[in-house]
Amino acid sequence: MKIKNITIQGFRGFNKVYTIDFHDRLTLIYAPNSYGKTSISEAFEWLLYGKTSKVDNADSKEEYRGSYRNRHLIDSLTPFVKATFMDDNGNETEFHGVLTEDEIIQRFINGQEVESWLLPQDISEIPRPFILQHALKYLLLVKPDERFQGFAHLLGLEKLDIFQKNIVSLCTKPDACIPTEVNQLFDKISPLETRLAGQSSLATIEKAFKKGLAGLAEAYKAVASECRRRVPSETEDESILPQLLKIRKDAVAKIFKGRVALQDYSDKEKYANIEDDKYFLDCIADPFDKKYTELLALATVQYILERAAFFDLGIKLLDKTPKECPFCGQLINNVLLKHIHDEHTNLTDEKNLTKELQKQRNEIIILLTEFKSRLIAYQTRNKDKSTQLLALEPTLDKLKTVLLPKHQTHFSAVETTILELSTVRDNLEKSYNQILEALAKVETSVTDSKENAALVKVLREVLTEYISDALSYARFISVKVPIMSNADDILKHELDVLAGTEDISVLVDLLEQRLDIEKKFKIKGILDSLKDFRKLVDQHVANRVLEAISCELTSDVMEWYRQIKTTGDPDVHFNGFDIERTKKGELKARRIQIKAKSYGKDLVSAVSSLSESKLNALGLCVSIATNLKGQSPFDFLIIDDPIQSWDEDHETRFIEVIRKLVEGGKQIVMMSHNHKWINGVRSCCRTINGRFYEITGYTEAGPHIIEVSWASWEERLKEVDAIIKDETATFVKLQHAEEEIRFVITELAAELYFKTKGVKKKPKDLNLTKVRKMLVECGIDNSLVDRITQTFETTDDSHHVTMDYAPNRQRIQRYHDWAHELSKVIG
């Protein structure tokens, strides 16, 4: 894609909105320093990449904060950069970037918002189509390792560079990725490995273990052999472990019986406790309270029930003697009889309501029974955790003789834990008994139909206290488990020393922990393999970067450098890149040295030996070579102020480089502060017919840009004359001559119209119809108007030649004469 135009508002040096049109081959922009030409290249960079390399490379990004927005842009306007790009088929696409308040680019393609530019390639992976002076310095005048980064950036290999750094970081420091559970496994197995190393009789096993996962089978073969040596010969294979355990237990029991055992809650037990806590609290919450309180009503309706029973009997008897009272025999009138029946109906309704409460009472009894059952299970589950350790209390004196004086700390820990645990468990037991008592009272009140709201209140209070005690107890156990486990290990070890069973103890642990040992070796194997992984990635990345930098790029850079170098230069030159150390692959070894030669001899360093102008030339060549390398959607190259510290010879040589790039198909946009040189570029590339702008001033409104004619019509006519006279002129040259005449005609017509009518017309916008109309309006003789308009007969309105076009020397001569005739009219 090539650039058709760019419109800038409020970005960097541009304040008021301004559009610059670009030639599809060569556009030159001249401006003295600080007139805003770099703002044009920065606008392109920002539009494509969302940031400029100047800001990107800055040590302090803070200093550049807010620098994209032009300070003079009025507050109500938003800075933007908009560019129209054309593909090979002439299709146009508008990229529109809006600078948001938080300095982020908001992208639009043809008016539709997009997250990124929809291009065939990821543009972060391809060389940027810019050659910028500050970037060249960053590339060359830095340390060799930083230069490697610069080349990676220039070649679009940044992702690769970052990838390698990330892999190195992961492989050298994987600790942060290792889950706690894995570290716990390592902590569990490590002491066993230390104990194994201390057993000379088990050296064969240790030797095999040192081989890692590969030696595991061999190690366990040795374990089996050592185990068998320590049990009676007739022992069956499956009985070896129990036999070893028995041997050890018997030997140790002669010294001390018991273990410092405090077992932590399993996940299942923790889950069960959480569920129970919730159940208990939910159970004695509002619904229970409400239901229980409702039962209180049962007591008050007892009297009603008795009356209802009495009325039932009375009504039954009245059926036989409806006119007299069945109890006293007095006469009953109709009013009284109706009253008796109504009262009976009311009492029957109330009795039915009471039945519902009776059902509720049964449900509460079932609920309380279940509650009690879960409570007992809960208490047993918790209490069991401390039973074994508390059972050690009577033997503390004996334990002291085993552990002291060597393990005073551990003994004290055990002693203190037992003491504190007794207190915590007593609290639990006490609140448990309280809750049992409260529960029994509630149960009795229900079964005796003597409900009392105060009883439920007490139950709720003691339950809250009990759960609080249970939680404290569980927390205490969890905190003390690792401490007691350490003490137990110490005790076990000391007992093994005293009983002479250290080797058996190690063998038992090796057998019992085989699965964990195997897992540890597997995990260690994975972590160890990261070193190889890193090496492989290092080498792979290095190869890829070397592939990009070495042979092809070096020869391309050399080729461009040769084109800039002049014959008068002292023979002190760039001589390729030294990337030998990078071949090793390691991240820290990655560096690019620039080689130089002085009259056939290698110099220590090009950076210290080459002049600034040569380094500048080299930087340009590296940028050009990388830009031409590989696939890129960009068919343009923006070159900002390339001429620095060069003599005239080098400047002229570089113009040829520009021409070659244009002829190679690149659209070049070049900016320079050097007026003489850029005019030289225009002159040397005259036949390319580019566009030329001059920035003639700078105010707070932005740069003042004018377009200057690429060539005068006199120059063009002289060139046409020379082509016509050249008998060897090719088809292409003759066609070029014919096009040049039309350029002359449009320029003459515009000039004449301005002189006659005072109205300015752009020559590039004129075609046959417009030229004819303008000439007629200016009073040109009809015969000359007819002839002049004939010069357009081989083109269409867009200045493209017709399908059947063929250059004709005589026709071109006629066109040339008519153009001359028109120029004479202008005078």
Next chain:
Amino acid sequence: MNNKEIIQHSSFEEYLDELLAELSDPVHKRLIQAYRGNDPVKSMESKLGEILMEVLNHED
């Protein structure tokens, strides 16, 4: 340019494919696979942790 027809091509993705083809260790392959995506470092670190946990939780 027809915006809808454009499929972005990433040479870095291709590079990862090439690297994957050269790796023989399945653990290393999985780490590279995890590198793809929006947060490659975090994803790769999580994957390593996940692989280690798989070994730890394997009951055979």
